[in-house]
Structure formats: C-alpha cells, structure tokens
Amino acid sequence: MGDLTHVTVDFSRSHLIFPEVIGTILVILAVAILIRDRRRAMGSGRYWREIFARMDKLRFFGTLLLTVVYFSAMEPVGYRFPNLGLGFLFCSIPYLFAVGFLYLHHRTFRAALPVAAMALVAPTLVWWLFGSVFLLTLP
Structure with missing residues (x-):
C-alpha cells in the first residue's frame, strides 16, 4: 500500500512532465x-x-511566429543560467508583452x-x- 503514495521523478526529465500533459490535452481537444x-x-x-478570408491574419500568424520563437529561445537562454528557471522567466516576459501588444x-x-x-x-509570480x-x- 505504501507504493501507491510514493512517487519518484527523474530530475533530469522533471521539466518535461507539464509539456507532455499539455500537448496531450491539446491533441485531444483538436480531435474533438x-x-x-x-x-x-x-x-x-x-x-x-x-x-x-475573415480571420485576422496579422494576429494569427504573429501569434504562431511569437510562440515558435518563444519555445525555441527558452532552452538556449536556460542553458546560460542552469537549474534556475531563468530561461522561462527571461523568455516569458517579452513573449507576454509582444502577444499582449499584438492583441x-x-x-x-x-x-x-x-x-x-x-x-x-x-x-x-509563476517562476517563483x-x-x-x-x-x-523550469527550463
């Protein structure tokens, strides 16, 4: 019974848990x-x-481009400051500002x-x- 309450997570892969969960949820919603x-x-x-013809192309393609740049930049920035999560923090601030300003x-x-x-x-706040x-x- 004690095994049910014991969870082990490999530290080198712990940052991959949430992207996998979110990706799975997005695939399920897309199929639905x-x-x-x-x-x-x-x-x-x-x-x-x-x-x-009706869609706002600037916002749609701008969001796609900013999101690709955001996820692509997070890992290299995070490698400059290992194990601090600063890749997430330093990439999320300009990303949120750019997307917010775009909308x-x-x-x-x-x-x-x-x-x-x-x-x-x-x-x-999320980083802390x-x-x-x-x-x-965090990456």
Missing part, C-alpha cells in the same frame, strides 16, 4: 473539434476560404502599460511559485 466539425471541414473548400486594439503608450505590468508580474513553493524545475 475535428470530430464535431467534420461535415463542414470535409465539405467543399468554400468553408476554409471563408474562414481564411491590443489601440496600440498606445497608455494601453501598453497594463500589458507591460502583466508581462512582468505574471511570469515572475513553481521554483520555490512547488520545487519544480
């Missing part, structure tokens, strides 16, 4: 969406042309102040919470 909309998606190309309707200095504040506070309270390693 495809199953729900299979008739429209499998139909004529008109459906996809309408979707592409602003009116891009003014005054509108960017709350975005900048959240870009500083949220990753710092995961590293100090939960003792989880």
